[in-house]
Amino acid sequence: MRAIVLIQVFFLHMTTDSRQQARRRQILDAARLCFRQQGFHGTGMAQIALTSRLSVGQIYRSFPSKDAIIEALVLDLTAQKITVIGREDQALTRIARELAWRTLPELMDEEDTDRALFFEIAAEATRNPVVARLLEAMDHRLFTEACRWTRHHYPQLSEEEVSARVELMAVLTEGTLFRHQTAPKYDAARLNALYLQLLQQLFPES
Amino acid sequence: MRAIVLIQVFFLHMTTDSRQQARRRQILDAARLCFRQQGFHGTGMAQIALTSRLSVGQIYRSFPSKDAIIEALVLDLTAQKITVIGREDQALTRIARELAWRTLPELMDEEDTDRALFFEIAAEATRNPVVARLLEAMDHRLFTEACRWTRHHYPQLSEEEVSARVELMAVLTEGTLFRHQTAPKYDAARLNALYLQLLQQLFPES
Numbered sequence: 001m002r003a004i005v006l007i008q009v010f011f012l013h014m015t016t017d018s019r020q021q022a023r024r025r026q027i028l029d030a031a032r033l034c035f036r037q038q039g040f041h042g043t044g045m046a047q048i049a050l051t052s053r054l055s056v057g058q059i060y061r062s063f064p065s066k067d068a069i070i071e072a073l074v075l076d077l078t079a080q081k082i083t084v085i086g087r088e089d090q091a092l093t094r095i096a097r098e099l100a101w102r103t104l105p106e107l108m109d110e111e112d113t114d115r116a117l118f119f120e121i122a123a124e125a126t127r128n129p130v131v132a133r134l135l136e137a138m139d140h141r142l143f144t145e146a147c148r149w150t151r152h153h154y155p156q157l158s159e160e161e162v163s164a165r166v167e168l169m170a171v172l173t174e175g176t177l178f179r180h181q182t183a184p185k186y187d188a189a190r191l192n193a194l195y196l197q198l199l200q201q202l203f204p205e206s
Numbered sequence: 207m208r209a210i211v212l213i214q215v216f217f218l219h220m221t222t223d224s225r226q227q228a229r230r231r232q233i234l235d236a237a238r239l240c241f242r243q244q245g246f247h248g249t250g251m252a253q254i255a256l257t258s259r260l261s262v263g264q265i266y267r268s269f270p271s272k273d274a275i276i277e278a279l280v281l282d283l284t285a286q287k288i289t290v291i292g293r294e295d296q297a298l299t300r301i302a303r304e305l306a307w308r309t310l311p312e313l314m315d316e317e318d319t320d321r322a323l324f325f326e327i328a329a330e331a332t333r334n335p336v337v338a339r340l341l342e343a344m345d346h347r348l349f350t351e352a353c354r355w356t357r358h359h360y361p362q363l364s365e366e367e368v369s370a371r372v373e374l375m376a377v378l379t380e381g382t383l384f385r386h387q388t389a390p391k392y393d394a395a396r397l398n399a400l401y402l403q404l405l406q407q408l409f410p411e412s
Contacts, residue, residue, distance in 0.1 A: 041245040122328070165400070171384075181341055191374060
């Protein structure tokens with residue numbers, strides 16, 4: 001009898017937990033949409049509630065503030081980017097191609113919501129110290145992860161050489177993300193060749 | 207007598223013109239400040255009027271809409287960037303240093319207003335087609351200017367080689383602008399060496 005009660009409590013807990021998870025997801029999806037359409041400053045909790053078809057009270061039970069919602073979205077974005085860094089197939093030819101043709105995984109989101117969110121975070125970080133700290137925390141995690149990956153695959157490189165290369169790759173990736181905002185005006189095959197040469201120098205086959 | 211009247215009309219015109227110029231400047235400075243603090247979406251014409259100590263009517267006489275103010279700011283930014291492209295001293299060693307230490311002219315603005323504005327434009331361009339067109343027009347002018355400069359200084363390069371190099375430089379510059387949002391985590395001397403090697407390959411002394 002006691003066991004059954006315990007099992008019931010367990011399942012009840014599970015259900016509540018997954019219901020909470022689903023509600024968080026519902027709020028975050030609505031917030032992404034609102035931020036994308038109106039920016040952080042143009043979006044209020046009431047708007048997020050309306051879009052997610054929840055009450056403002058329900059939103060506040062999951063997230064104490066708009067900054068907390070932004071934080072959850074930044075954590076999602078970080079997790080996504082860490083997956084990209086950890087990809088098994090990090091062939092230089094593929095990376096050169098993705099940079100030259102602007103087909104980086106970050107740019108393959110059809111609705112461009114993540115890219116819009118990334119710019120929104122960058123803009124907001126220039127005026128909101130909470131968001132600036134989130135951006136810094138994200139960058140710290142991604143940078144550490146990328147250094148770990150590089151060290152593992154290129155053990156011949158010194159710590160200084162690893163960090164300089166990771167920074168250069170971050171510049172190329174984020175710069176390409178930015179450039180994607182405007183129409184391509186260059187010869188992609190030539191740019192591909194330039195990138196391939198650069199990458200082969202940075203990461204020589206040992 | 208008639209000449210004097212003409213001269214008076216001329217000076218009257220001049221004064222009105224420069225007064226209008228001063229008012230435009232006053233509005234644009236206020237708008238930059240507002241956009242920086244609250245973003246495009248968080249800023250209304252009333253707020254810009256308040257900050258510039260003018261009436262809303264006076265603002266509308268100079269600019270028919272908020273988009274028109276954004277357009278004027280983008281044109282200002284374009285002019286500034288064209289000045290940077292046209293610098294006499296484009297020594298590769300200096301550019302490598304500016305990239306590695308994040309001391310590009312675009313980053314030397316103490317209050318970071320221009321950088322904040324740039325991110326705001328990028329974020330807004332993802333949702334506002336008017337701003338997307340402005341960004342594209344700015345990029346088109348800058349790209350054309352940079353190609354002209356490169357062609358002039360490196361006549362041995364083909365058109366395709368010129369455009370690929372200009373795009374790569376744009377990626378590096380805009381990527382560094384982006385990276386400046388977060389704390390440096392790399393060895394700048396090593397990165398400087400990597401940039402110098404890359405630039406010397408892209409732009410060999412003929």
